[in-house]
Amino acid sequence: MPTALEASPGERLRTLRDLLGLTGSDLARMTGISQSWISQVETNAREPSEDRLRVIAEATDTPLSFFFAKPSSVPLDSLRFRKMASASRTLTRRISAFYGESFRVTEEVTSDARYPAPPLPYAMANELTEEDIEDLADQTRVALRLAPDKPIPHLTRALERAGVAVAPIVLSDPAGDTASTNKHFGVSYWAGIGETALIGYFPGHQGDRDRFTLAHELGHLVLHTFRPRAADPEGEANRFAGALLLPRSRAEIDITDRMTLEGYARLKANWGMSIQALILRGAAVGNIGDSRKRSLYVQISQRGWRKNEPVTVGQESPLLLWTLITKLFGTKPYVPASERLAIQPAVLRSIAPQPVAAATAAAGADHGSRTNVVQFKRRGSAGPDEPANVLAH
Structure with missing residues (x-):
């Protein structure tokens, strides 16, 4: 059973549902255990039996030890x-x-x-x-x-x-x-x-x-x-x-106010940053002004690069x-x-x-x-x- 330094099984049961993205009714359907019992255990209104925790553990492919683990x-x-x-x-x-x-x-x-x-x-x-x-x-x-x-x-x-x-x-x-x-x-x-x-x-x-x-x-x-x-x-x-x-x-050297989007694409291949992030970086170090930044973003939108930039950076x-x-x-x-x-x-x-x-x-x-x-x-x-x-x- 849990020590004073461990979470209650009820808290751990709620954590398990959150972890797996399950509602109380989802878990009830999976286990055959009533939703009211689950709710009462989670609110510490009742003590869970180890047998029922074991049923939940088996239904969710979770080790029984999960319910008695020291919380994060x-x-x-x-x-x-x-x-x-x-x-x-x-x-x-x-x-x-x-x-x-x-x-x-x-x-x-x-x-x-x-x-x-x-x-x-x-x-x-x-x-x-x-x-x-x-x-x-x-x-x-x-x-x-x-x-x-x-x-x-x-x-x-x-x-x-x-x-x-x-x-x-x-x-x-x-x-x-x-x-x-x-x-x-x-x-x-x-x-x-x-x-x-x-x-x-x-x-x-x-x-x-x-x-x-x-x-x-x-x-x-x-x-x-x-x-x-x-x-x-x-x-x-x-x-x-x-x-x-x-x-x-390097940003102060590599990024200039006259750089085209093709130039930014070459920088992307070198530094592993998106073209849009590179433009923001150029603005942050003061190498491109607001009007140039806006112009570049208009061009990005016109080319359909907002969500699909050229040059793929390896994952x-x-x-x-x-x-x-x-x-x-x-x-x-x-x-x-x-x-x-x-x-x-x-x-x-x-x-x-x-x-x-x-x-x-x-x-x-x-x-x-x-x-x-x-x-x-x-x-x-x-x-x-x-x-x-x-x-x-």
């Missing part, structure tokens, strides 16, 4: 989301539950493997100037062991080697189909110095969008972990992302969590890890996908459209102070 240390009201304003509250609640469970698992496996916490810089001042954000982005490049003025070949791997875990979030609906999350892009949390950091993102069809999401969420970790009440956190994180992906020293795949769980649970880790980590195998497959399976899926999605794909090279060997080749290929 993430305060869900502190999560930072990159999402559209019209994103569904119900879906956002589900993503919060999914992220909370992902964070709990990440804490456990990184602790068991003694993987180092990220050495990220962090902002403390109440107000940040644009120069402050630029400087913090430069400091973050140093922390990630990146060149100060070169493109980032593989942002995901740079984050993971520095101790920031990255997890793709793929949700399914009750019918087993992939649920739409196209109004959400990313979510992140870091408790601070010496603590676990996890960036969750929703894989899309555009590698440049995913890279910007990771950089944006990293911005939240650096800028808002100790400044939770910043006036414009999303704007600051966007500025940080641009500065991280294309440092000011990145995370590796850290898969590497750690295979070290702990073997080469076929999902089932044996499920009971120990108190998590559904399907959730574990989402946040720690098998690299070969992920590569095969990506190859299938890109079949017939490989022309002009920008594949960023992997970083070289880990330095002497990095974990002993835990991410070696």
